[in-house]
Amino acid sequence: MSTTGLDRRSKRRQQTIDEILDISIALMETEGVAALSLSAVARQLGLQPPSLYQYFPSKLAIYDALFQRGAEQVRDAQRAARAGVPIEQQLELGITAFSRWCMENQVLTQLLFWRTIPGFEPSPEAFAPAVDGLTDLKSYLQQEVDGGRLHQEAVSDDGLALFTSLTAGVLSQQLANEPQATFERGRFMKLMPVVLDMFYQRYEPTRGKTK
Amino acid sequence: MSTTGLDRRSKRRQQTIDEILDISIALMETEGVAALSLSAVARQLGLQPPSLYQYFPSKLAIYDALFQRGAEQVRDAQRAARAGVPIEQQLELGITAFSRWCMENQVLTQLLFWRTIPGFEPSPEAFAPAVDGLTDLKSYLQQEVDGGRLHQEAVSDDGLALFTSLTAGVLSQQLANEPQATFERGRFMKLMPVVLDMFYQRYEPTRGKTK
């Protein structure tokens, strides 16, 4: 009773914040990630531009919130895809979920994996879920090592860097050269299983010398 | 005699154009590729901003000229590296030259391989040298196929897409996560020979089934 008002107000506030982020994403989809305009957001929201400063201290703060949102979403999408699945399938399903999410959220993907917004660097808080994702990846690779499906070296720094490079490469090419494609039909996206396969071959457990 | 004046003038003009491009690159290096400001360029050049429109019809035209310049440079850097070298080394040397150029020209690399400038799409003219580069790559892969060092499939559309994805991936990760590194010391860059090796393994000529 005594807190209903406060709840009500802060709820409404959160609603507005979400709305700002939604509108921002929509605008970036049509105008480009770096072309986000606070005035345009305010216009769509029926507010005057300075009013947005009630919710975000600057334009970069909006990018930061979007970064965090994206990092959380892509992390959770992978976790959801891996939940309740046999261990030896988890890595592949995670990659698939990752790829699909990226294609369906290209704006956020660009923000997350290419750092091209002048002056923007994610805050530690916004970056935390991205670290989670990397930790998840490491633990799943470790599972594969423990299960005898990957060589020990796969979880080394080089192994991880290679893994992320392979996936980021396919993603990067798809976004830059054929962004309008869907996840299913992307010319580059369909290479995702291929590079995963190549990774497994490189870190074959039996004769897994890394040169 | 009669044309000295004209030559003189057009030479001076070309000089100014080059100067504008040089200043633009320098500014983008410190401020970010998307943060290029015509006013700032004019300031450094000792001109008023509108005067730049004598040399470029718009800001995007500057990006276009830079795109072309970058595409030419990276193509020629690779060609130079491969000139007069045994065939079986050309591909690797080309990749090395490519990687080095990209690390030393990150601004242009970003413009070439990530398309993140709102509203910018390279003109066919600016894109031409990039097509050359891809044609070069194709012919060198074909050489490797003919020399019995790669399977026929390596020059298929998938093979090419895979090749560019592998290299773009390493590059992408390096630029996004460790841009201040040099070519020699980059955590991801040193994976370039690794992914090249993986490519050769995937398209081994003897038992080269592509699954």
Added chain:
DNA sequence: GAGGAAAACCTAATGGTCGTAGGGAAGTCA
């Protein structure tokens, strides 16, 4: 319900951006 605090929103203004219009000065050629 009335009073007061806090939140939400506003207008006005600063200083920056790109790009256009139109005019003057300098260089070039007959």
Added chain:
DNA sequence: TGACTTCCCTACGACCATTAGGTTTTCCTC
């Protein structure tokens, strides 16, 4: 010298992010 082109300028319009400071609305307490 006179005509023509190129170069550069000032002035302007339309946008942008952000700050300052005032007003209205909303909500809680009394």
